[in-house]
Amino acid sequence: MKILFFGITRDIVGETMVDARDLKEIGTVGELRDLLNAKYPRLKDLSSLNFAINEELAEDFEAISVNDEIALIPPVSGG
């Protein structure tokens, strides 16, 4: 799976994109959230953090497949 980082999450993680095909043990959005929060604790300080699967917002219970494009969506601030 490909994980994209936008806005402040890119600054926190220090990457724009990670190819995470090795993360076979990650089954759901919630599991990925827990893994990233453990590795990058500053993610937990954000007002909110949503995840998108293939350009659609996804809930924590939703399943992730190896070919999915995942994106971290911190609070949006366009306009």
Place this chain on the structure above:
Amino acid sequence: MEVNMERIIELVEDLDPGKVYDELSHPGSGAICVFFGAVREATKKRKVSHLFFEAYENMALKEMNRIADEIEQKWDLNKVIIKHAVGNKKVQEPVVIVGASSAHRDSSFEACRYLIDTLKEKVPIWKKEFFDDDEVWVSAHP
């Protein structure tokens, strides 16, 4: 409901505010309503040097199209425009243009307000404010 609403939806490095009248003009439209968002020189009395905008482009365009789908159902409109800038923007530069044209003014006024409010709430675009000695992603922290 109007079934032939035309839409102009773009993410661009440079917005051209001078084109918007022609873009929204339509023989069936007696009203054109446009909102411009621009870079303000200060936030909470701190001087802003510039703003930086980034977008999750494919998802942003998808969400912008979804907003157009919604307003097409809500109002009788002939044309809609939703354009947002990406990259660095200086004070007074435009960063977003939304607008609508319709036979009469009520529809385009209401649609225009809905366009900017919904864009700010839903479209995955992020703004970083640059100050002389600091930089802050807007709304990131409580």
